[in-house]
Amino acid sequence: MTVVVGYKPTPEGDAALDRAVLEARRGEEDILLVNASQSDTTEGDPAIADKSKLAEVRARLDKAEIKYVVRQRLRVVSPADEILGAATDSAASAIVIGLRRRSRVGKVLFGSIAQTVLLEADCPVIAVKAR
Numbered sequence: 001m002t003v004v005v006g007y008k009p010t011p012e013g014d015a016a017l018d019r020a021v022l023e024a025r026r027g028e029e030d031i032l033l034v035n036a037s038q039s040d041t042t043e044g045d046p047a048i049a050d051k052s053k054l055a056e057v058r059a060r061l062d063k064a065e066i067k068y069v070v071r072q073r074l075r076v077v078s079p080a081d082e083i084l085g086a087a088t089d090s091a092a093s094a095i096v097i098g099l100r101r102r103s104r105v106g107k108v109l110f111g112s113i114a115q116t117v118l119l120e121a122d123c124p125v126i127a128v129k130a131r
Contacts, residue, residue, distance in 0.1 A: 002091070004087045010046070017096075024066050036082040080114075087122070095121055
């Protein structure tokens with residue numbers, strides 16, 4: 001089975017990756033890392049990991065000795081749909097996403113990607129915060 005992690009190059013994304021590693025080790029599973037954006041370029045998009053960040057992520061996963069696949073997609077209709085599709089395609093045992101702290105107004109809106117994944121996933125979703 002596979003643990004899918006919705007990844008952004010942020011502290012929350014790194015926390016999600018750390019938790020995905022723990023989950024993958026626990027179940028002796030692989031990781032499918034999904035890094036997606038509606039943008040058509042990697043330049044200046046805070047949601048997309050650049051080459052150096054992806055190299056860092058791969059090094060972390062290599063060091064953890066976990067099998068993994070990195071799926072980076074641009075021009076997607078919805079990053080949430082990319083994460084959910086990856087989970088369906090891989091018959092994921094779980095999805096791990098990072099959450100950030102929000103203002104009171106932000107709490108009402110929650111965040112469309114996280115909210116969509118939490119509400120529509122067919123498998124358990126683990127939501128983590130950065131330290």
